[in-house]
Amino acid sequence: MTGLSLDLVRQDLQGRARAWVSLHPDERRRRAVQACAEKDAEALWSLVEAYLTQHAQPGVLISRHTLLSYRTGVRQLVDHMTNQAWTVLSPEREDAQTWVGDLIASGKSISTVQARVAAGITLYKALRWAGATKAVPFEDVRLPRDRRHPLEKNAPYTESLVTRVLTRAREAYGEAETPAKRSRQLEVWALLLVLTHSGLRIDEALSLRWPDVDAGDDEPHLVVQSGKGRKSRVVPISPRLADALHAYRGVIRTRRHREDFIFPYRTWQGAAYHVRPLFARRDGGNDFRGFHAFRKYMGSRLYEALGDFVAVAEVLGHANVNTTRGYVRVGVKRARQAIREW
CATH class of the missing domain: 1.10.443.10 (Intergrase catalytic core)
Known part of the structure; x- marks a missing residue:
């Protein structure tokens, strides 16, 4: 994607990010806390997208593929949080590791699990950026190594x-x-x-x-x-x-x-x-x-x-x-x- 269409995509990303960035820190925190309480997947994704646009290394140049991967991961994690009754802002110590185990047990490939964990890490980075929590539930998560050759x-x-x-x-x-x-x-x-x-x-x-x-x-x-x-x-x-x-x-x-x-x-x-x-x-x-x-x-x-x-x-x-x-x-x-x- 190049030219005018690419510029429009970047402007759209920046515009959505501004909806969070322009908030007073107290209001940003309030909305993030409310999204966690309601386990609102769309609101939490918009927070993650704003964080990626403002603070990830590529910034507004982040690829569409990366955004889609993170969005899928955030949605699946929020669904899991809802089903397992997570307290999002202060999860239990084993919650994140249990989610990883469930993904592996369901047949997901190691590379897919790695992508989902990356989305979870970024969700909590965004929540800390918003001042909603200090939790780092994915800090000690263990992932098995994928020993298969890429061609396999x-x-x-x-x-x-x-x-x-x-x-x-x-x-x-x-x-x-x-x-x-x-x-x-x-x-x-x-x-x-x-x-x-x-x-x-x-x-x-x-x-x-x-x-x-x-x-x-x-x-x-x-x-x-x-x-x-x-x-x-x-x-x-x-x-x-x-x-x-x-x-x-x-x-x-x-x-x-x-x-x-x-x-x-x-x-x-x-x-x-x-x-x-x-x-x-x-x-x-x-x-x-x-x-x-x-x-x-x-x-x-x-x-x-x-x-x-x-x-x-x-x-x-x-x-x-x-x-x-x-x-x-x-x-x-x-x-x-x-x-x-x-």
Whole structure:
């Protein structure tokens, strides 16, 4: 998301934060205490959002993905507080640890539990900022280490699956009965092509606008605005993808999108609604595991071609090359190849 729309989002965030910041400290404290007494999830979230906007390191530049994660965590924690009759401003010593245990027992992944605990920590930071409490219930919470390799938690899509899904997308476009349906199917195919050929995060892909595309003959590329820290980077693209985007733009030129965004979907869920059916199996199952597996698929292919983690990290937008190592498992594959040659 860039330009005017991004400015409006920032202004909206700042405006909502001001509703808390502009209060007299006594009134801010009173409202926070009342929200805790009533276990009002919406009021408590608005307090957390104001705290993040004013005091988190990114400030008003905080990403939409981070806000959604914190919002989900705060809502789930408040629901748990209600069901377990927490005294929010002075919880019992074991309350937070019990909540963590319940999350793990319910089958939540360690990374999800970590995100929920981060939301709980931030809720109490916001309450202390408002002067409503001095409690730090998450200070001594213990979390089990997640010892799984990142590729075991969410492996890349396989080459055969990606080929199958792209083929289905093209077939659905060809079989569409009306111009409107053909446009919708073309949008899905174009999104899949961008994800598999550029390795963008789904938020980055949905934030792409036509001015971000340089499909010139020399060095075609995308200018990507990253949701993580609002950094921008240049991502090289293949002539095939450049040609596909040019053709796609010509076909959907009359279809109304958000401003000049390339894709019409506003959220992860909206894009997934259209992509998920392409992953259906004959036995009734579905192989869709989200969009991040496309990113790992592209990173793995790029490493196989280059053998250079640093180069792959630059394309994917990783600040730390060790993050990239978690995307690509090459040791077993190379060992297999070497053993065959013994």
